[in-house]
Amino acid sequence: MKRIYACFTILAVIFGLAVWGGFAVRSFKTTMEDSLCGIAQEIPEDAPKAVALAEDCLQAFRGKEHILSIFIRRDYLANLDVSLCAIQAYAAQGDEKEAMAEIARANSQVYAMCHLFLRML
Amino acid sequence: MRILICRTLLIYLSVLVAMRLMGKRQLGELQPAELVSTILISNLASISIESADVPITASLVPLFLITVIEILDSILSVKYPWYAHLISGRPKAVIRDGTIDQGVLKELRLSVSDLLEALRAKDIFDIEDVAYAVVETNGSVSAAKKAERETVVLEDLALHPDSKKATVPFILDGQILLENLSYCDKTEVWLRRAASDRGISIQDILVAFGNEKEKIVWIRKENHPNTSDGSPV
Numbered sequence: 001m002k003r004i005y006a007c008f009t010i011l012a013v014i015f016g017l018a019v020w021g022g023f024a025v026r027s028f029k030t031t032m033e034d035s036l037c038g039i040a041q042e043i044p045e046d047a048p049k050a051v052a053l054a055e056d057c058l059q060a061f062r063g064k065e066h067i068l069s070i071f072i073r074r075d076y077l078a079n080l081d082v083s084l085c086a087i088q089a090y091a092a093q094g095d096e097k098e099a100m101a102e103i104a105r106a107n108s109q110v111y112a113m114c115h116l117f118l119r120m121l
Numbered sequence: 122m123r124i125l126i127c128r129t130l131l132i133y134l135s136v137l138v139a140m141r142l143m144g145k146r147q148l149g150e151l152q153p154a155e156l157v158s159t160i161l162i163s164n165l166a167s168i169s170i171e172s173a174d175v176p177i178t179a180s181l182v183p184l185f186l187i188t189v190i191e192i193l194d195s196i197l198s199v200k201y202p203w204y205a206h207l208i209s210g211r212p213k214a215v216i217r218d219g220t221i222d223q224g225v226l227k228e229l230r231l232s233v234s235d236l237l238e239a240l241r242a243k244d245i246f247d248i249e250d251v252a253y254a255v256v257e258t259n260g261s262v263s264a265a266k267k268a269e270r271e272t273v274v275l276e277d278l279a280l281h282p283d284s285k286k287a288t289v290p291f292i293l294d295g296q297i298l299l300e301n302l303s304y305c306d307k308t309e310v311w312l313r314r315a316a317s318d319r320g321i322s323i324q325d326i327l328v329a330f331g332n333e334k335e336k337i338v339w340i341r342k343e344n345h346p347n348t349s350d351g352s353p354v
Contacts, residue, residue, distance in 0.1 A: 003142055003144070003192050003196075004192065004196060006142055006192075007142075007188075007189050007192045007193060010185045010186075010188065010189050011189055013185075014182055014185060014186060014189075017178065017182065018182075021178075069176060070176055070177070070178055071176055071178060072176060073174050073175055073176065074173070074174045074175075074176070075174040
């Protein structure tokens with residue numbers, strides 16, 4: 001009967017991990033969407049500010065990457081990292097069109113990543 | 122490379138823990154539900170070892186979830202027979218009084234040659250010798266011979282065996298097995314004295330077995346310098 005306690009402990013750990021993972025991924029999605037939206041608004045108006053925001057966004061992403069890699073495939077995270085770096089580079093060059101395209105790409109990656117983690121089937 | 126080493130170790134230990142939790146049922150002949158979980162676990166374990174991009178939780182969470190399901194499944198099967206029948210099915214009698222039940226054989230999609238093969242594995246070559254044979258839920262065949270075809274045992278001949286207890290090992294690879302000694306009402310002191318009477322050190326013994334009688338069969342380690350041929354002493 002000791003196994004039943006082990007069983008419930010494992011269930012509790014899995015449930016806890018699922019709840020924590022869901023919370024972490026949702027909060028990451030909100031942060032990234034807000035940041036990307038902010039960058040998109042600043043690019044046509046204030047390029048240096050957009051570059052600073054892109055840098056903040058990249059640092060925020062890298063700060064959470066190790067937690068996200070517990071739940072999300074590393075290749076997806078690596079692709080998002082590349083996109084965020086590209087946004088910063090295009091914004092610094094003043095290449096508005098490319099920067100906006102990369103923002104759209106990053107948004108879509110964040111959406112796909114979170115959708116993969118949070119969907120039921 | 123480090124990630125592969127760490128993941129392999131972690132997955133190996135996790136699968137080991139999972140199999141231990143599932144218990145000895147998992148190591149013998151498998152019931153359908155146990156077979157399903159074993160197949161799934163073997164596949165899941167390899168996912169995150171093969172691909173470093175996949176998070177380790179992609180293997181560990183399903184692995185332990187399947188373990189939990191398997192444990193709950195076994196607990197429910199013990200507690201509720203109807204559940205066990207639902208999950209594992211029921212044993213089916215295929216031979217009664219030397220006659221094959223062809224309907225059941227058809228239902229089980231088992232050919233006569235499969236049945237004969239299973240019986241031959243049990244040293245039964247004539248179906249007429251079988252009083253009752255069932256196909257168990259794990260697919261194995263169990264057979265009881267007719268009383269007149271059963272092997273003669275000492276009891277049938279009104280003979281009494283010298284020893285009432287089974288012959289068990291007392292020493293394995295130089296290690297004394299106290300539990301077995303206690304089963305045969307012997308002590309470690311008695312064993313050590315018996316060894317010293319024969320001029321053997323316990324560490325030099327590969328295996329020594331006996332029962333409640335005084336006789337012990339000693340087999341020395343072959344590569345030991347004191348040993349000449351490694352044959353029973």
